[in-house]
Amino acid sequence: MSESINRSRDLLIWGASGHALVVADAVRCGGRLNIAGFIDDVNPGRAGEDFGGSRILGGRDVIMNLRASGVMWAFAAVGDNAARVELGQVLRDAGFRLPVIVHPRAVVADGVVLGDGTYVAAGCVICPEAHIGRSVIVNTAATVDHHCLIGEGAHVAPGAHLAGWVSVGEQALIGVGASVRDRIRIGARAVIGAGAAVVTDIPAGTTACGVPARVREDQ
C-alpha cells in the first residue's frame, strides 16, 4: 500500500541569502511549519546545494511542481522591497498560501493586523492598533508603536524605531537604527538612511539622511 505524504505544513522559501536564513530560523523556532527547501532564481548553479539546514531546490521553474506535489505554503524572503512584493504575488498566483512569520521572541500586541507574507523578527515590539501590510519586514529588534500604518512591501530595518501614529508608504525602507518621531508620514518608496532621526514628513521616492533627516539635494 502506498503511503500518502502530508505536505500541508511544508513551506517553500523563495530566497537563499542572509535574509532567507533569518526567516528560516524564525520558522524553525516557531515550530508550526516545516521548511521544504529554498528557491534561488538568480544562481541556477546552486540547485541541490545544502542551505539553511535544508536544500536549494532550483529556480522559479520548480515552483509549480512543488505546489502540485502538495506544498501549501510559500514565502518570499528577499530584502529588496519591490522584488519581495512581486515574488509574493507570483506565489499567490501559483496557488500557495503566504504565512505571517513572527519569531516567537517578538512581542506583538493583541489585535495588531499583520498582512500575509510579512516577517516580524526576533526582538521586535509592535504596539496596539498598529496595522502592518502584506510582504513587510519588521527586522531584528525594530519597534513599531501604537497606531502606526506600514504599507505593503515596506521594510523597517534592524533597530529602527517608529513612534506612535507614524505612517510608512508602500515599499519604503526605514534604515538600520533610524528613529521616526510620532505622526510623521513617510512616502511610498522613500529611503530613510541608517541612523537618521526623522522629524518632518518625507516625500515619496526620496532619500533622507542625517540628524535631523534631510532629503538629499540631488532629489
Ligand SMILES: CC(C)(COP(=O)(O)OP(=O)(O)OC[C@H]1O[C@@H](n2cnc3c(N)ncnc32)[C@H](O)[C@@H]1OP(=O)(O)O)[C@@H](O)C(=O)NCCC(=O)NCCS
Ligand atoms: C542613505 C543610503 C541609501 C545612501 O546610499 P548611497 O546612495 O549608496 O550613498 P553613498 O554611500 O554613496 O553616500 C553618499 C553620501 O551620503 C553619505 N551617507 C550615506 N549614508 C548616510 C547616512 N545613513 N547618514 C548620513 N549620511 C550618509 C555618505 O557619507 C556620502 O557622503 P559624502 O558624499 O559627503 O562622502 C545608505 O547609505 C543607507 O543608509 N541605507 C540604509 C541601508 C539599510 O539600513 N539597510 C537595511 C538592511 S537590513
